[in-house]
Amino acid sequence: MERDAGKPAPRTAGRKGIVIAVACAAFAVGMVGAAYASVPLYQLFCQVTGYGGTTQRAEAGSSRVIDRTVIVRFDGNVDGDLPWTFQPNDRQVTVKLGETRETSFHVKNNSDRAVTGQATFNVTPNAAGVYFNKIACFCFDNQTLQPGEELDMPIVFYVDPDMLEADELKNAPGITLSYTFFRVDDPDESVAAAPQTGTSTDTTNKL
Structure with missing residues (x-):
């Protein structure tokens, strides 16, 4: 009887070991998956919520225009490693x-x-x-300029009237859209690392 009672114990311990091993493996796989998904998920979160001043993408203009105005200011900056001059044609x-x-x-x-x-x-x-919607923009596209080349890069946007429903924005305070250009030493590598980035200078429907 004592031997019979003791026989299941090794099998029970074995099953527990398998369950623990499977759980640990699943946890490890989940952590790796979360690491790979964290960047696109964070980008999606920012686009949906506007977190950190992230703007929205729109395929067309707003269907509603109201008789209430807002001042939109523009700011252009260039990182020290990039030998460019960059500034808005309209300050506001x-x-x-x-x-x-x-x-x-x-x-x-x-x-x-x-x-x-x-x-x-x-x-x-x-x-x-x-509430700031861009219909067309050059941002996040690689822009390659030849020696001495200069050009105008357009943006098309609108500010959603729903902005007035937000307590902190109901008085339609001035909005500043600020850009900073950084040097890209390896454009091909940049594109591979960020699929949402293009090498074309086509500015249609770019966020």
């Missing part, structure tokens, strides 16, 4: 909420060689990001 514009507006930035390569740059952006106040 006054637009109606829901009105589609186009403006542009002027950029020039001051060096004697071709250089590639890429722009990041943000909107302040941060809470306005979820």
Whole structure:
């Protein structure tokens, strides 16, 4: 009887060991998957919520325009490693909420060689990001300028009238859209690391 009672014990311990091993493996796989998914999930979170001043992407203009205006200011910056001049052609514009507006930035390569740059952006106040919609933009596209080349890069946008429903924005405070260009030393590698980035200078429907 004592031997019979003792026989199941090794099998029970074995089953527990297998369960623990499977659980640990699943946890490890989950952690790796989370690590790979964290960047796109964070980008999606920012786009949906406007977190950190992230703007929204729109395929077309707003279907609603109201007789309430907001001042939109533009700011252009260049990292020290990039030999470019970059500035807005309009320092600020006054637009109606829901009105589609186009403006542009002027950029020039001051060096004697071709250089590639890429722009990041943000909107302040941060809470306005979820209401700032870009229909066309050069941001996050690799831009390659030849020696001495200069061009105007347009953006098309509108500010959603729903902004007035947010307590901190109901008085339609001024909005600042700020860009910073950084040098891209290996454009091909940059594209491979960030699938949402293109090498084309086509500015249609870019966020």
